[in-house]
Amino acid sequence: MDTLFAPLLGGILVGLAASVLLLGIGRIAGVSGVVGELLRPGRDADSGWRMAFLVGLVLPGLVGAALWPSAVGAPDASPATLVAAGLLVGFGTRLANGCTSGHGVCGIGRGSPRSLVATVTFIFVGGLTVLVVRHGLAR
Amino acid sequence: MNLAQRGVALLAGLLFGAGLLLSGMTQPSKVTGFLDVAGSWDPALALVMVGAIGTFALAFLVARRWPTPVYADAFSWPTLRDVELRLVGGSAVFGVGWGLSGYCPGPALVSIGAGSTGAAWFTGGMLAGMAIYAWRYRGERAAENDERPQD
Structure with missing residues (x-):
């Protein structure tokens, strides 16, 4: 039961977070956009809420690791693979203007066809990647 | 950018991070387990999406009525x-x-807070990828003056 209830409740919390940001300050809670826009020059006027959101995002990890160490797992990949994966995720999400949160949650939640296409694409390609790595070329 | 706006963003970030932790999305094996349709499929990510999309859709309906x-x-x-x-x-x-x-941007950043070295490697690459994007598309972005969406 817990294996189904915890993800659903966690998802509702994520949706609540995005709702607070939308109804509070009219912004879309897309993590790649929040981070990526901080890396663009000349965006200083807009950086306050982005930094505050990111501080909030990191803090539960700090507390969670202390109270509930098993909540945070280690990835099954080498440091080199993780850096390469990070590069692809960073560049790809910016090119697509969104990631799992901006497209997957907020975009689909407001009925955006673009976000639906983006989400279907990254889940499909992600599935294909796992298929190749786990069951295909690597074996 | 006033204090109330930052407070709202901080609260949203806290809820977001807590939700990702609770949902198990800070365990990369849960994510690859969802993506691995040929293995023992883990439905957790789908449930997270259902909960999050459903909740946000309600807020969207409210927001459309607010000036x-x-x-x-x-x-x-x-x-x-x-x-x-x-x-x-x-x-x-x-x-x-x-x-x-097994990482997307949100869970990676939450895991950094928990001191995960794997997430740190990933996030280093991610920030570099975003910086490369910012450099590659600097002309376009300057011309558009941020009319693209912040998904």
């Missing part, structure tokens, strides 16, 4: 409408990195 958000002058709605090649291509590139690592 402005509580602490800002206007809603910053995404402006792009077309399904372009870069949307599909960028999402595909993202999908490869997601499948390789």
